[in-house]
Amino acid sequence: MLLAGGVGQRVGLATPKQLAEIAGKTIIEHSIAVFEDAPEIDEIVVLMTPGYTDRVREIVEKGGYRKVTKIVEGGASRTESTWRALQALGTEECDVLLHDAVRPLVEPRIITDCVRALRTHRAVNVAIPSSDTVFVAVPGPDGEVIGEVLDRSRLRRSQTPQCFKLSVIREAYERAFADPGFGSRPATDDCGVVLRYLPEVPIHLVPGSEHNIKVTHPADLQIAELLLRLAAGRPMA
Numbered sequence: 001m002l003l004a005g006g007v008g009q010r011v012g013l014a015t016p017k018q019l020a021e022i023a024g025k026t027i028i029e030h031s032i033a034v035f036e037d038a039p040e041i042d043e044i045v046v047l048m049t050p051g052y053t054d055r056v057r058e059i060v061e062k063g064g065y066r067k068v069t070k071i072v073e074g075g076a077s078r079t080e081s082t083w084r085a086l087q088a089l090g091t092e093e094c095d096v097l098l099h100d101a102v103r104p105l106v107e108p109r110i111i112t113d114c115v116r117a118l119r120t121h122r123a124v125n126v127a128i129p130s131s132d133t134v135f136v137a138v139p140g141p142d143g144e145v146i147g148e149v150l151d152r153s154r155l156r157r158s159q160t161p162q163c164f165k166l167s168v169i170r171e172a173y174e175r176a177f178a179d180p181g182f183g184s185r186p187a188t189d190d191c192g193v194v195l196r197y198l199p200e201v202p203i204h205l206v207p208g209s210e211h212n213i214k215v216t217h218p219a220d221l222q223i224a225e226l227l228l229r230l231a232a233g234r235p236m237a
């Protein structure tokens, strides 16, 4: 499931950032191509920003991406887009990988590791250690001050794909969307929903990559372009 339903407010382009062209293709096409080429993937469903599904259809047709079976409008938040993605799937048990379309540098190795891990685990996340010291900021007398420095050896940064047995992620989301309090404390990723609503399901971790960045801020467009060109053996002039 490629989650591409956002508007890219922080990047601040006139169109959603997943349609920005870098290293010869739109960001969403780079992401589609990685999953299309992955032998473990049977089917790709794209959740796209309302008003832009035809643009994705054009990209898919022009690029001949045969695994893309559905292009569906996303929701108002990331979790609502995931909820819609789950509704677009059937009832038969399967492995579901939920990936941010704006992480075009996901490596085939990560997809392989995730699918392999789903043979023995019902929920899997991709994570990397934190190279920065992370602390909790609290209000101070003149702005914020450091409240608590967290133990970095135990901290990880969450990436995507986030992967689940369909029955697990569906159950977690059904409970979340039935909870009147869910909207007031939204989850920032799918693992957060599983952790909150199915805490008995362990979420196994596989190593991510420093290159698997999420294009979030304007500078990320340049960094992603550079990394994509390097990966393709075409460094910038």
Ligand SMILES: Nc1ccn([C@@H]2O[C@H](COP(=O)(O)OP(=O)(O)OP(=O)(O)O)[C@@H](O)[C@H]2O)c(=O)n1
Pocket (backbone or CB within 6 Å): 003, 004, 005, 006, 007, 008, 009, 010, 011, 017, 018, 047, 074, 075, 076, 077, 078, 079, 081, 082, 099, 100, 101, 102, 103, 214, 215, 216
């Ligand atoms: N309603 C939404 C919001 C986000 N996403 C997707 O979730 C991924 C990660 O989200 P983020 O980087 O926050 O993207 P945006 O929401 O577009 O960015 P911003 O918050 O700056 O507007 C992106 O691929 C984005 O398209 C989605 O499918 N549906």
Ligand SMILES: C[C@](O)(CO)[C@H](O)COP(=O)(O)O
Pocket (backbone or CB within 6 Å): 078, 100, 157, 158, 159, 160, 188, 189, 190, 214, 216
């Ligand atoms: C899912 C995610 O990419 C994991 O790091 C992240 O939580 C998405 O956050 P955003 O608020 O949509 O940028």
